Each structure stands twice: as structure tokens, then as C-alpha cells.
Amino acid sequence: MAHDYYTILGLSPGRYDAAEITRRFQARRTTLLAQLADAARYQETRRELDQLHLAYAALRDPRRQDDYLPRAATDGDALAQLRGLIAASLEDGLLRYSRRQDILERGRELGLGDFQTQLLIAQVQFGAAETPVGPVAFGTHVARPTSDSRTWARLAGVGVLAATIFLFLVRWVHG
Secondary structure (H helix, E strand, O other): OOOOHHHHOOOOOOOOOHHHHHHHHHHHHHHHHHHOOOHHHHHHHHHHHHHHHHHHHHHOOHHHHHHHOOOOOOOHHHHHHHHHHHHHHOEOOEOOHHHHHHHHHHHHHOOOOHHHHHHHHHHHHHOOOOOOOOHHHHOOOOOOOOHHHHHHHHHHHHHHHHHHHHHHHHHHHHO
């Protein structure tokens, strides 16, 4: 996203009802329409009006407002700090519910989804460094499964197939 729609409307990022978005839009639009009369600022005011209309169109639906929340810069330092917080919060390898909620809130502040934060908790808790936090969020890649895990997956698939055939035959014989 190239623009911060919340800032354009004069709001802090968050969730707002449609009436508040409309009220802010109309107040800002009135100000900008008055500035159109100034020939020196005409082009700049037109651009601001265009951005204002885009912001209003994006944020007027409260269900879609989360899509336009600005994402915090999730650089390695913020991620390392979150990992440190998780590691410090572990007690005998376990994480209390209240601490987990605090970590989830901190992850939201960094622009992570709850699922991504839960994956990060699992990484720290179980030491699985190859578990991706999210390809979009941090540019990590998904580790390819090893041949051992593929072999076990195939064996599990064959087992499920064999169980299905067995149950089908039992039903056919007794049916």
C-alpha cells in the first residue's frame, strides 16, 4: 500500500464505524474544496482530494478496515526482540495463557497475524528453526521435507488406503 489511509483521514490506525469515517471524510473534503480556489495550490489540492476519496472508499466498510492497517516495519531487530520475549516467558518449556496473550498482542503491534505469532512461539518453544513464520511477513522460505518425512507420509497414506479398503470389504461381505 502506497498511502496510509488513516493518516489521510486524520485518524489513528484502528477500527472505526462507518459514521466516523464519513464524518472525517466530509470535514476534510470541505477544507480541501475551499482550498481549490487558490490557484497556486490547485494541483496539490486535487491530488489530496484524490487521495482522500481513495481513503474513504477503502475505509468506509468496517469489515475491510483491517486490510488497510499500516504494517510495522518487521525488521530482524523487532523479530529478535519478540523471540527474546517468548524465550523469557517460558517456564519449564511451557507458556502461560496470560503471557501468550501478551505475546500475541505484541505480535499484532508488529503487524503479525495471530497465526504467525503462534508459529513464532512454536519455533522458540520447540527449537524448530526451519518452521517458517510467514513468507510474506519476513521473507522466509518453507523448508522442503526430508526423505524420511516423505517416506512416513507415504506409509501413512498407504495405511489409510488399506483401512478404507478393509472397511469397504467388511461392509460388502456383511451387507
